[in-house]
Amino acid sequence: MAGLAVGLLAACGGGTDDQVDGSLTEASDEEKDGGSAASGGPSDDEGDAELGPPETQLPVPAVYDTSRGWQTESGEALALPHARAVAEPVWGANTAEARLRVRDLATGETRWTSEPVTAVSPDSALAFLALSYEGRDYAVAWSAGVTEGDAIERGDEVTVLHIFPVDESTDAPEPTYVEVEGEGRVEERGGLAVTFGGDLDFLPGAESVVAVDPATGDRLSLLPEVLEPPASCADCGPVSDASEAVILGTTPSGPLLGEPGLYDDFDAVWVSGGWSLADIAPDDADPTDSTGSLVADGAIVAVWPSLEDENQRVWAAVDSATGEIRARLQCPVGHTAVGASEGLSSNGRYLFHERVVFDLQEGTGDCFPETEDTNPVRFTAITDTGRAFGTAELPDDPFGDVPLQLDLATGEVTEFLDEEPPPIFPTTDIDGYGIFTDDPDYVTVTVIYPPSEGGDA
Numbered sequence: 001m002a003g004l005a006v007g008l009l010a011a012c013g014g015g016t017d018d019q020v021d022g023s024l025t026e027a028s029d030e031e032k033d034g035g036s037a038a039s040g041g042p043s044d045d046e047g048d049a050e051l052g053p054p055e056t057q058l059p060v061p062a063v064y065d066t067s068r069g070w071q072t073e074s075g076e077a078l079a080l081p082h083a084r085a086v087a088e089p090v091w092g093a094n095t096a097e098a099r100l101r102v103r104d105l106a107t108g109e110t111r112w113t114s115e116p117v118t119a120v121s122p123d124s125a126l127a128f129l130a131l132s133y134e135g136r137d138y139a140v141a142w143s144a145g146v147t148e149g150d151a152i153e154r155g156d157e158v159t160v161l162h163i164f165p166v167d168e169s170t171d172a173p174e175p176t177y178v179e180v181e182g183e184g185r186v187e188e189r190g191g192l193a194v195t196f197g198g199d200l201d202f203l204p205g206a207e208s209v210v211a212v213d214p215a216t217g218d219r220l221s222l223l224p225e226v227l228e229p230p231a232s233c234a235d236c237g238p239v240s241d242a243s244e245a246v247i248l249g250t251t252p253s254g255p256l257l258g259e260p261g262l263y264d265d266f267d268a269v270w271v272s273g274g275w276s277l278a279d280i281a282p283d284d285a286d287p288t289d290s291t292g293s294l295v296a297d298g299a300i301v302a303v304w305p306s307l308e309d310e311n312q313r314v315w316a317a318v319d320s321a322t323g324e325i326r327a328r329l330q331c332p333v334g335h336t337a338v339g340a341s342e343g344l345s346s347n348g349r350y351l352f353h354e355r356v357v358f359d360l361q362e363g364t365g366d367c368f369p370e371t372e373d374t375n376p377v378r379f380t381a382i383t384d385t386g387r388a389f390g391t392a393e394l395p396d397d398p399f400g401d402v403p404l405q406l407d408l409a410t411g412e413v414t415e416f417l418d419e420e421p422p423p424i425f426p427t428t429d430i431d432g433y434g435i436f437t438d439d440p441d442y443v444t445v446t447v448i449y450p451p452s453e454g455g456d457a
Contacts, residue, residue: 051107056438056445059421061405063387064434064449070108074101077446078130079428079435080137081346083166085111086435086448087130087139092116095125100139102166105433105448112172117162119143121155131188131214132297137166138214141175142186159184159194163214176217180210189249190256190294190320194219205246205258222247222255229257229268233276234288236268249294251320256294269302275323277302282328285314293353294320295342299360301353306330315365317351317358327351327358331367345382346430350408352379357388359408366408370395377404381426385409389425 051068060066074088084105089098096119102111119126124145131138141162149155159182162175184194189206192214197207209222224245229236236259248256253274269292270276281287285304292302298320306312309330316328333355340354351358355376358365368377370393379390386408391401392415403416403423416423426434432451437443 051450054447054449056447058424058436058438058447059419060434060436060449061389061416061423061425063383063432063452064426065452066449069447069449071445071447072103072108073445075443075446076128077435077437077448078128078139079346079430080105080130080132080139080166081430082132082135083137083168084430085137085166085168086446087128087164087166088446089126089128089141094122095119096122096143098126098141100128100141100164102139102164105430106450108448111168111170114164114172114175117141117175120145120147120158120160127186129186129188131192133191133214136215138192139164139166140186140192140214144183144185146183157181157183159186161186161192161194161212163192163212163217165215176214178212178217178219180212180219184210188296189247190296190298191250193250195247205248207246209247209250209255211250211255222250224257227255227257227272229270229272230274230276230279233268233270233278236270236276248292251294251298251300253321253323256300256320258292269300271320271323277304277318280318280323280325282314282316282325284308284330292318293340293342295344295351295353297344297348299326299344299351301342301351301356315353315356315367317360317365326360327363327365329356329358329365329367331356331369332371333367333369341378341380343382345384345386346428347384349384350382350386350388352382352388352390354378357382357406357408359386366406366411368392368406377406379406381429383429384431387429 053067054069054071056071072088078087085102086105087100087102090101091098097116099116100114104111120143124143126141126143129140144159146157147155159180161178164175165173180194184196186194192212194210195206210219212219245257245259248258251271254272256271259268277290277292278287281304284307286307290304292300294300300318300320302316302318304314306314311332312330313333314330316325319326342353344351349361355369356367370376375392375394377390377392379388382388388406391403394400405414424436426436428435434449436447438445
């Protein structure tokens, strides 16, 4: 979020205001010393090679070594790829108080445990997220609610963030404390953002956004009605109080906005004061009809109708900072680019978006749509070596989806048709280490497996 203006509210370091009573007040000796309480975790002088099997064994692809690894029962694990770490909350007496614990990805050892943080009020709950920004990882504890009032003065509606920078250090950092007026939601939208309104059910976007620089706590308030579209984009506005434009997120060049369309997508997508998807449309794409979706770490997935074949769409991965197309392909996939499962590999080379995968280094991609002869594939994760995991969806059997993995380098597809139980795929992969959960809907255990010999490390 380059060039953020200084925010309306000053940021400051965390401190004694965040102290809570009870079991959270003192970290355990093990946490202070950097030891691990993980099942399967090593002692201080043991390395990755000496890891034993975690207590919970999950059925996972053979590229992961289930004879080694570690697990946590916190119910929530945040991936920090640059720091090669995992963060998790250590809850206090309730969901309004917690510490943040950061553990080494390979060994499960605790690097550090923070001082306690508390929610806005006892009636509010803390939530956590992780993001990467300008090559550094951050873990954020946040809450929204009403501050305590008194007999005369009522409390204020606020959103509070405690932002922890995370690297390979074993010293707990002082979090940056940020307070934003109003009860919003903290999200990763191309950067750290507090979003308000914009609940369109089928489309992402917000009526207003406060963009927060996680490195400094500086913030900038963004409202669609004061954000001018590029003059070259005929379908972008003008933005006014009557416009339905919503803020999709932030880019290094400015806020990204979209004008909702009729078919679960956007009629126009543009960067305020910068460029629109119409401006950067490839020669074989129709620039008058485009839609897009913001993915983490500054990538946009864009779609245009093909000028060469009315049954095809031109798909592209776009650098949100410059508008440069980094990879593209033609594919007979539906026009929508929103509401999809999507993400980047931890090294930033590969991107998946529902039925489409891109290699941003080679500028290529592949897609797996439903046709007269093929079943559609929905991808859910991708590794640093371009191994994509997903399921082939069988239209005649809604419960018969077939798990599979695609190797982008070779084009080889491996189906797990007859495996029982079917394999669980990672929620995230960092340099070959897979982060798995026992149940995607109600997580009780998170297991980290290292790569097997010949795997993706």
